[in-house]
Amino acid sequence: LEAEVSSVDSCPREHGCRWRVATTAGTNGDFDVVLLTLPVPQMLALHGEALHSAIDEVEGLREGLCKVQYSSRFCLALFYHPADAAAVTLPGGAGLAYISNDSPFCYLALDNIRRGIDTSEGFSVMVHTTRQFGASNLEQTEEAMLPVLQQHFSKLMPHWPPPCHAFCHKWRYSQVTDPVCKEVNSNDGSVSLRGGSLVLSGDAFTSSNVDGCLTAAASAAAAVLLCCRAGNHFKYCAPFTKRFSLAGKTSASNMTSF
Ligand SMILES: Cc1cc2nc3c(=O)[nH]c(=O)nc-3n(C[C@H](O)[C@H](O)[C@H](O)COP(=O)(O)OP(=O)(O)OC[C@H]3O[C@@H](n4cnc5c(N)ncnc54)[C@H](O)[C@@H]3O)c2cc1C
Known part of the structure; x- marks a missing residue:
């Protein structure tokens, strides 16, 4: 759909599809x-009577989903002129x-070096809190945190020149700290x-690492394939590539866009 999903509900019977x-x-x-591969709190915030009654049909699933916890992070993105590369x-x-050390930051990456890009048109640095x-600082805005983080950063790297541009990004749902429990995670x-x-x-x-993403993607792909093979899905909608709704963008969701 390439858009923000607001609701997942049942489809009127005469339209043939289920959702x-x-x-x-x-x-x-x-x-x-x-x-659906969006962060669980955002999944639960979607509208749709059928979505929510489907969740409630599995004993303990809603409770299990409600217990999922994420860490939150800010990222400071800094952009530099080519002349500052040295x-x-x-x-x-x-x-x-x-x-x-005591800094609010835990990770710093020089994007040009990590990606092997030359600095002739400028370059960027990413710093994660x-x-x-x-x-x-979860409820702080990105605008409010930008000068705070810039000040901390100038103390961390006092010899670096000031960037020509900077912005701050907040991930409310960054990495999963408490995943869906085994009891309700039926397809692992x-x-x-x-x-x-x-x-x-x-x-x-x-889990929020490469192995975790691959496992989730393989599990989701297998679940979708099993459903396709078991049932008489797809007799109504065409073409094939339009038969999937992908609410999500990265690893887990990409695996199913076959
Ligand atoms: C700052 C940061 C650093 C990280 N570093 C690493 C690392 O070094 N190594 C590593 O392995 N992992 C890292 N991770 C974790 C990794 O990014 C995640 O585990 C991975 O992206 C999860 O993939 P996913 O497809 O499950 O979910 P996501 O990538 O979170 O995809 C969910 C998608 O759903 C979309 N979405 C949300 N709501 C809606 C809606 N209503 N409608 C449509 N779409 C919606 C979101 O925009 C998002 O694109 C990091 C994560 C963060 C935030």
Whole structure:
């Protein structure tokens, strides 16, 4: 749909598909199978009587989903002129550093070095805050945190020149700290509802690292395939590539856009 999903509900019977997905832009799409991989609190905040009654059909699932916890982080993005490349460096020419002193930051990356990009048109540096800093400042806005983080950063790297541009980004749902518990995580990485026509997955069902994302993606893909093979889905909608609603963008969701 390439839009923000606002609701997942049942589709009127005469339309053939099982699910009607609505977006905040006011558009609708009808689908045989829906795979949701957005952060669990955002999943639970979606509208749709059928979505919520499907969740409530599995004993303990809503309670399990409500217990999922995430850490929160701010990222400070700094942009530099090409002329500053010689001054903006890390010891040994490293592309990243983990920060373990009293700073609110825990991670710093020189994007050009990490990605092997030359600095002739400028370059950027990304700095992530610690979980503790994210938790203490969760309700602060990005605008309010920008000068605070810039001030901390100038103390961390006093010899670096000031950037020509900077912005702050907040991840309210950054990495999963308490994933969906085993008791309700029925596919070990996804949960199939309504005969598998509604699949819930994403890193909340595993862990927020590469292994966790691959496991969630494989589990979600297997759940969708099982549903396709078991039932008589897809006899109504065409073409094939339009039969999936993907509310999510990265690893887990990408695996299912076959
Ligand atoms: C700052 C940070 C650093 C990280 N560092 C690492 C690392 O170094 N190594 C590592 O392995 N992992 C890292 N992770 C974790 C990794 O990014 C996640 O585990 C991974 O992205 C999870 O993939 P996913 O597809 O499950 O969910 P997500 O990538 O969270 O995708 C969910 C998608 O759903 C979309 N969405 C939300 N609401 C809606 C809606 N209503 N409608 C439509 N779409 C919606 C979101 O925009 C998002 O694109 C990091 C995460 C963060 C935030």
